[in-house]
Amino acid sequence: MVSLVIKDPKDIKGLHHKRKKFVKKVTIPDDTTLQGETRELNGAVKRIETDKISTWTPLNIPQGAQRKTIISEDSRVEEIGLGLQNRNSGQEIVYKTSHKPLDLNPTEEDERGEYDEVFYDMDSMETDSDDEEFGVPGAFIIKNSHFNELFLKSLTLEDVPNHGKIHFVCNSWVYPASKYKSDRIFFANQAYLPSETPESLRKYRENELVTLRGDGTGKLEEWDRVYDYAYYNDLGDPDKDEEFARPVLGGTSEYPYPRRGRTGREPTKTDPNTESRIPLLMSLDIYLLLPEFKSLFDSTPNEFDSFADVLKLYEGGIKLPKGPLLKAITDSIPLEILKLLNSDGEGLLKYPTPQVIQEDKTAWRTDEEFGREMLAGVNPVIIGRLQEFPPKSKLDPKIYGNQTSTITREQIEDKLDGLTVDEPLAIELSLPHPDGDQFGVVSKVYTPADQGVEGSIWQLAKAYAAVNDSAVHQLISHWLNTHTVIEPFVIATNRQLSVLHPIHKLLLPHFRDTMNINALARQILINGGGLLELTVFPAKYSMEMSTVIYKDWIFPEQALPAYLIKRGMAVEDSSSPHSLRLLIQDYPYAVDGLEIWSAIKSWATDYCNFYYKSDDAVQKDSELQAWWKELRKEGHGDKKNESWWPKMQTRQELIDACTIIIWIASALHAAVNFGQYPYAGYLPNRPTLSRNFMPEPGSDEYEELKKNPDKVFLKTITPQLQTFIGISLIELLSRHASDTLYLGQRDSPEWTKDQEPLSAFERFGKKPSDIENQIMQMNGDEKWKNRSGPVKVPYTLLFPTGEEGLAGKGVPNSVSI
Numbered sequence: 001m002v003s004l005v006i007k008d009p010k011d012i013k014g015l016h017h018k019r020k021k022f023v024k025k026v027t028i029p030d031d032t033t034l035q036g037e038t039r040e041l042n043g044a045v046k047r048i049e050t051d052k053i054s055t056w057t058p059l060n061i062p063q064g065a066q067r068k069t070i071i072s073e074d075s076r077v078e079e080i081g082l083g084l085q086n087r088n089s090g091q092e093i094v095y096k097t098s099h100k101p102l103d104l105n106p107t108e109e110d111e112r113g114e115y116d117e118v119f120y121d122m123d124s125m126e127t128d129s130d131d132e133e134f135g136v137p138g139a140f141i142i143k144n145s146h147f148n149e150l151f152l153k154s155l156t157l158e159d160v161p162n163h164g165k166i167h168f169v170c171n172s173w174v175y176p177a178s179k180y181k182s183d184r185i186f187f188a189n190q191a192y193l194p195s196e197t198p199e200s201l202r203k204y205r206e207n208e209l210v211t212l213r214g215d216g217t218g219k220l221e222e223w224d225r226v227y228d229y230a231y232y233n234d235l236g237d238p239d240k241d242e243e244f245a246r247p248v249l250g251g252t253s254e255y256p257y258p259r260r261g262r263t264g265r266e267p268t269k270t271d272p273n274t275e276s277r278i279p280l281l282m283s284l285d286i287y288l289l290l291p292e293f294k295s296l297f298d299s300t301p302n303e304f305d306s307f308a309d310v311l312k313l314y315e316g317g318i319k320l321p322k323g324p325l326l327k328a329i330t331d332s333i334p335l336e337i338l339k340l341l342n343s344d345g346e347g348l349l350k351y352p353t354p355q356v357i358q359e360d361k362t363a364w365r366t367d368e369e370f371g372r373e374m375l376a377g378v379n380p381v382i383i384g385r386l387q388e389f390p391p392k393s394k395l396d397p398k399i400y401g402n403q404t405s406t407i408t409r410e411q412i413e414d415k416l417d418g419l420t421v422d423e424p425l426a427i428e429l430s431l432p433h434p435d436g437d438q439f440g441v442v443s444k445v446y447t448p449a450d451q452g453v454e455g456s457i458w459q460l461a462k463a464y465a466a467v468n469d470s471a472v473h474q475l476i477s478h479w480l481n482t483h484t485v486i487e488p489f490v491i492a493t494n495r496q497l498s499v500l501h502p503i504h505k506l507l508l509p510h511f512r513d514t515m516n517i518n519a520l521a522r523q524i525l526i527n528g529g530g531l532l533e534l535t536v537f538p539a540k541y542s543m544e545m546s547t548v549i550y551k552d553w554i555f556p557e558q559a560l561p562a563y564l565i566k567r568g569m570a571v572e573d574s575s576s577p578h579s580l581r582l583l584i585q586d587y588p589y590a591v592d593g594l595e596i597w598s599a600i601k602s603w604a605t606d607y608c609n610f611y612y613k614s615d616d617a618v619q620k621d622s623e624l625q626a627w628w629k630e631l632r633k634e635g636h637g638d639k640k641n642e643s644w645w646p647k648m649q650t651r652q653e654l655i656d657a658c659t660i661i662i663w664i665a666s667a668l669h670a671a672v673n674f675g676q677y678p679y680a681g682y683l684p685n686r687p688t689l690s691r692n693f694m695p696e697p698g699s700d701e702y703e704e705l706k707k708n709p710d711k712v713f714l715k716t717i718t719p720q721l722q723t724f725i726g727i728s729l730i731e732l733l734s735r736h737a738s739d740t741l742y743l744g745q746r747d748s749p750e751w752t753k754d755q756e757p758l759s760a761f762e763r764f765g766k767k768p769s770d771i772e773n774q775i776m777q778m779n780g781d782e783k784w785k786n787r788s789g790p791v792k793v794p795y796t797l798l799f800p801t802g803e804e805g806l807a808g809k810g811v812p813n814s815v816s817i
């Protein structure tokens with residue numbers, strides 16, 4: 001073992017900041033480089049690099065010595081002990097070390113504390129022995145004796161006798177040692193299957209997993225390193241008001257749901273099954289602001305009067321008057337959350353122009369664009385081939401009556417001539433039957449019209465369809481099918497696969513920040529009264545509805561080819577690329593998606609086949625089997641009895657499972673996430689609420705529709721307040737952070753020591769640029785008209801490499817926003 005003990009904050013000279021410290025890289029001993037990063041609140045990263053500091057050589061220590069602390073004569077050095085574990089013999093070597101504070105020359109900006117994360121250095125060591133008998137270090141322990149946590153990026157040992165460099169990729173906050181019951185350990189970057197672990201490391205490997213699993217009790221604090229499961233029992237706030245009570249999701253057949261990470265907070269007073277929420281001040285309670293916002297818009301009571309009115313949001317902005325509202329906002333909301341409302345602190349609400357109206361302000365209203373967005377918009381994963389006519393419902397007719405579609409052949413027959421796949425033929429809207437569900441629904445069918453009041457009715461029908469699609473998109477395509485279903489994989493991987501396990505190394509980049517963003521979502525988005533309920537039409541029933549859809553979630557069908565076949569959008573065809581023939585060839589999401597899917601699959605195949613030479617090796621891998629079992633029984637425990645789960649007995653099953661996990665976390669999420677602002681940042685194109693029934697001939701509304709169709713349209717869809725909240729939110733959610741890693745990238749070239757996987761990863765890393773070339777070429781070819789459409793927004797949502805901000809392209813490795 002190598003242990004590194006930092007004893008006294010005085011030895012750590014750095015830039016102090018009240019919140020966080022950041023160590024980018026520590027290289028020991030020669031040419032030691034310390035790098036720090038400072039991150040501005042807007043995500044920009046500033047780098048600082050320091051001088052080299054010191055050297056080390058091993059010191060002879062008798063065999064069998066335990067970890068030791070050696071005090072240097074150098075007065076600046078308190079106590080630092082460094083020991084090496086001989087992987088072969090278990091011998092432990094301790095090094096004498098010293099460290100020299102660095103001259104960091106903090107910049108003026110740093111001193112002003114404008115940065116969220118600031119540089120903090122960690123000192124290195126000097127030893128004075130030339131012993132060459134020690135073995136190769138396999139892990140080190142670090143004890144942080146500061147009062148504050150630090151972020152340890154990596155550790156590199158250079159000139160290890162008979163070995164050369166050894167890399168430890170850490171990427172972890174290290175809290176003060178007093179916070180931990182067991183030592184913080186970091187392993188070298190060599191992967192081992194459990195049975196191949198060197199004897200001297202085995203105990204540490206197993207103990208670390210035990211630590212990470214925790215004991216299932218108590219409230220987990222920020223520094224606790226425990227991955228455990230819990231139901232979604234933290235969405236409601238019944239202590240606040242009955243209105244904010246929400247059912248527990250997960251653990252029942254009525255509300256099945258994937259598990260979330262356990263936090264262990266106290267139950268609420270009102271309901272022992274509901275977990276209490278993080279105190280108000282630490283999160284945004286948008287409800288507090290609602291009355292204020294409402295009063296603000298009393299002059300034009302909560303409505304946009306015209307499309308020109310809507311466009312002001314992007315051109316010039318809307319200024320909140322100075323006064324109590326603005327003061328309340330700026331005083332009471334943390335800066336990060338204030339950003340959510342896109343305010344500059346002076347009360348100006350101004351948003352970037354969404355791509356869908358950048359080139360043409362009205363093309364979004366065409367039928368062609370409406371249809372195209374089902375193939376290349378923000379929710380291109382719902383469209384399916386009609387396989388029976390009229391379409392039948394799967395709802396139980398005993399409970400829900402006759403739900404069969406009322407669309408007739410006559411209604412669409414005359415539109416089939418000259419049919420193009422991207423134009424809608426009919427929209428059927430249904431309302432609950434006034435006499436009860438058992439009587440079925442009241443349905444009405446609308447067909448395209450572009451003139452007069454019929455044209456206005458058709459525009460409204462498309463808006464109602466878009467409102468439904470918006471909710472399906474946010475709740476199902478986005479939240480449930482990416483964010484939620486991945487979290488159990490994150491938890492199971494951390495609990496059951498050691499960081500030494502090759503599959504842990506394979507999947508780790510695809511789990512980055514997922515639990516964080518999901519925790520934030522439970523705090524302010526999907527909670528009772530949260531932003532999602534405010535902005536999508538199912539309101540307080542939103543999450544309950546997503547549990548109904550989870551009942552039909554099938555893991556193997558999340559594979560893109562299987563999914564396309566299931567929806568009738570493709571058929572198997574061995575003569576086509578990817579052995580799949582798309583029934584709509586100009587289906588941008590599927591075309592680009594299949595390229596990415598294939599790249600991921602080749603990579604997973606190369607990687608898994610290196611470590612597993614046979615199916616037998618898969619079956620005999622104790623950690624892998626425990627991982628898969630727990631994933632099914634606990635993480636997706638409400639689906640544990642499903643027969644479709646892969647049995648994880650063959651290499652192919654492992655490859656397929658890893659491909660699906662990586663696909664969901666990267667490309668599937670990117671396709672449904674980063675188009676939010678480009679398409680839905682302009683609410684008329686993707687409205688989230690409908691507030692009025694369709695005007696019927698003879699009514700006042702119908703007469704108004706004749707006179708002022710735009711006003712009726714805007715009075716029907718999402719009102720002003722929800723528009724502000726909605727576009728503020730999706731503007732944030734559509735951004736890439738500056739430190740995002742895209743598909744084919746990893747944060748350290750030292751992530752593994754094994755050469756063949758490194759070469760395979762290099763091949764995988766070259767695929768994105770090939771895919772990008774193909775996308776650019778197709779986007780520029782008018783033959784593929786669905787790739788840009790009337791709004792002239794080229795399809796780049798699956799363009800692998802992105803850039804910071806609202807790029808509208810880029811496939812990050814993980815679900816992190």
Ligand SMILES: [Fe+2]
Pocket residue numbers: 478483669673733815816817
């Ligand atoms: Fe997302």
